Amino acid sequence: MANRSAEGDAHRPVAQEVAELMRALGVPDASWRGGARQSRSPITGETVAHVAEASAAHVADAVTRSVDAFEAWRTVPAPRRGELVRLLGEELRAHKAELGRLVTLEAGKVLSEGLGEVQEMIDICDFAVGLSRQLYGLTIASERPGHRMMETWHPVGPVAIITAFNFPVAVWSWNAALALVCGNSLLWKPSEKTPLTALAVQALFERAAAVFGTAPKGLSQLLIGGADVGAALTDDPRVPVVSATGSTRMGRIVGERVARRFGRSILELGGNNAAIVCPSADLDLALRGIAFAAMGTAGQRCTSLRRLIVHESVYDTLVPRLAKAYASVSIGDPRAAATLIGPLIDKDGFDNMQKALEAARAAGARVHGGERVDVAGAADAYYVRPALVEIDEQVEIVRHETFAPILYVLRCSGLPEAIKLQNGVPQGLSSSIFTNDMREAETFMSAEGSDCGIANVNIGPSGAEIGGAFGGEKETGGGREAGSDAWKAYMRRATNTINYSRQLPLAQGVSFDID
Structure with missing residues (x-):
């Protein structure tokens, strides 16, 4: 190997820093000490945590809780849902330094990029708060007199979010902030390579939910595990939307499994x-x-x-x-x-x-x-x-x-x-x-x-x-996340026709008269 030393002053052991940051971020020790899955830092290659894992059986129970949470959350007015996302953004602001450094320790990014990733989370929370008052539909001209047409947008259900190691928390926030203001519940499977930052973000979300006061239990759940956990999420018909970020190979598996049950996929895959x-x-x-x-x-x-x-x-x-x-x-x-x-x-x-x-x-x-x-x-x-x-x-x-x-x-x-x-x-x-x-x-x-x-x-x-919709074409999967009108992927659209007249004219001039 070529000879080169790390620049900068001597640093404390990575494991010690991880422990201090996890405690500062309010992550319970039981979730990252004594579990079955080893978590290592790419900075030194050392093991820094032992994380508790979910199983496929846990997923089914989590989806049940997510459905219950969705049925309560969808009735909350969208601007009120935006208040929870605002509180999440405030938690992220308050803990930007700690979470950004944890991103560096777990994903190996330089510090400015770790902090930048958390800033991206804060930015999407700000965007989503504004969006919570702008979930607009259209009013459409009707060809029938005394009629009005319009479209309305409604929450769709539990949203599964599968994220990759390279942006361990920002990509979750792109999906989560929009899905929450749209009225959906969340199920998050992070990369097996970066579970600690996910645990930290979940702790911050739970703190925001406690301040919010009326968020239903199970509104956001974290499922750490391997491919069996991802497969259980993609196969469950109670999860109408699966957002998956990763390789094209992974996207082919996820897309096909979700399509088989007529679910909807938001795929963010390879880029050359x-x-x-x-x-x-x-x-x-x-x-x-x-x-x-x-x-x-x-x-x-x-x-x-x-x-x-x-x-x-x-x-x-x-x-x-x-x-x-x-x-x-x-x-x-x-x-x-x-x-x-x-x-x-x-x-x-x-x-x-x-x-x-x-x-x-x-x-x-x-x-x-x-x-x-x-x-x-x-x-x-x-x-x-x-x-x-x-x-x-x-x-x-x-x-x-x-x-x-x-x-x-x-x-x-x-x-x-x-x-x-x-x-x-x-x-x-x-x-x-x-x-x-x-x-x-x-x-x-x-x-x-x-x-x-x-x-x-x-x-x-x-x-x-x-601010712009993020995503690509061809083998990149066609998904769009973050800004512009990407929020529509987390909702279902209904076209409504209202007859306020006393007549019943049919469209396209069809006649169907009965005595």
């Missing part, structure tokens, strides 16, 4: 995101945008930049500068202030990265970086140098998403070729273009441009704000 760099691009701006999008979170965002498509006229200027940044970026303990890149989540993540780099080399690629980095006191952790991979063609390994800091770099001769490369993968989450040409920017965002759910100009593909 690209950025196009055009001849007119501000290369200093592009360099900064590319660096964060590709290397931030150690390449473990669904929106991480994985493919860079560079016009041949600027390739030889930009790529050497990018290679220099890759060679010098600070890697180490994410608690250190100078660190920009923390660890991969575990050995599987590291092994998958190395297999992908081997496949790229076999295809003739030139690989810069990618080696394991030695961090003092972290022999059982997996720190890596981000890999910059120059490759001549978009071969199969490039079309496959590897959840690691690998950036494939391809040349292009013009925008049509660049867009064809951009769209020529199975995934369709996020994309971006760096250009100062208005025509290129508008083309990229048009129907003939990017086929992704997110298309950005002069920023990278990562770092979405909660």
Whole structure:
């Protein structure tokens, strides 16, 4: 392994910090000490907790409680439901520092990203509070005299939320805040790799519910466990909506099982995101945008930049500068202030990265970086140098998403070729273009441009704000969460016709007279 020490001052043992934070966040010891499932920190690889698990049998009981809670919660006026979400946001504000640091300890993100994830939770709570007074339907012109048509939106039932390790709490909040103001109850299965932050958030929710005073018991429940717990949730017909974030492989399983019982899925799956760099691009701006999008979170965002498509006229200027940044970026303990890149989540993540780099080399690629980095006191952790991979063609390994800091770099001769490369993968989450040409920017965002759910100009593909609907197309699953009108996925729509006349005209001029 390459030699490098973590930057910053010496830190206390991770397990000690975890214990202090769990207590500060009000998490009962019994839920994370003495359980069957080991929880480890990617910072050092050490075990920091033993978490109690649910079973498939527990899921059935939890769904029963969730149905009861839903039947009470749906009758609460939406602005009043928003008050509970406001109180949750206040708990998050009060404990942002502790929860953000716990995200760092459990997921390996640098501190600014851990804190940023909690800020995202606060932001979606603010959004949902406003939304609680804006669950609008339409009034629709009727062709029949003396009639009025309208649509109304109603709570749908218990919502299952299955989250991934890379955003262990923010993704729950995107779903939970909206589902709660829409009148639904919650069932949360977090990643087995990040149960501690989920326990902490559940404790904060219960504290907010206690202040609220009239929230029904079982309104939000946490179910920590493996695939059997997820399968029990996806198979239960009493759960009308399942929101699942993870791999495309997982999404195929969840989507098929939920569809089999005519349930509804909100799927946020793989992203093989690209950025196009055009001849007119501000290369200093592009360099900064590319660096964060590709290397931030150690390449473990669904929106991480994985493919860079560079016009041949600027390739030889930009790529050497990018290679220099890759060679010098600070890697180490994410608690250190100078660190920009923390660890991969575990050995599987590291092994998958190395297999992908081997496949790229076999295809003739030139690989810069990618080696394991030695961090003092972290022999059982997996720190890596981000890999910059120059490759001549978009071969199969490039079309496959590897959840690691690998950036494939391809040349292009013009925008049509660049867009064809951009769209020529199975995934369709996020994309971006760096250009100062208005025509290129508008083309990229048009129907003939990017086929992704997110298309950005002069920023990278990562770092979405909660105000816009988040999600993608093709193998990304088609789901939408967070802002805009994503709330509609957590409700059922009814079309209503009211006859306020004394006549009964039929639509489309149909006549049906009886004596």
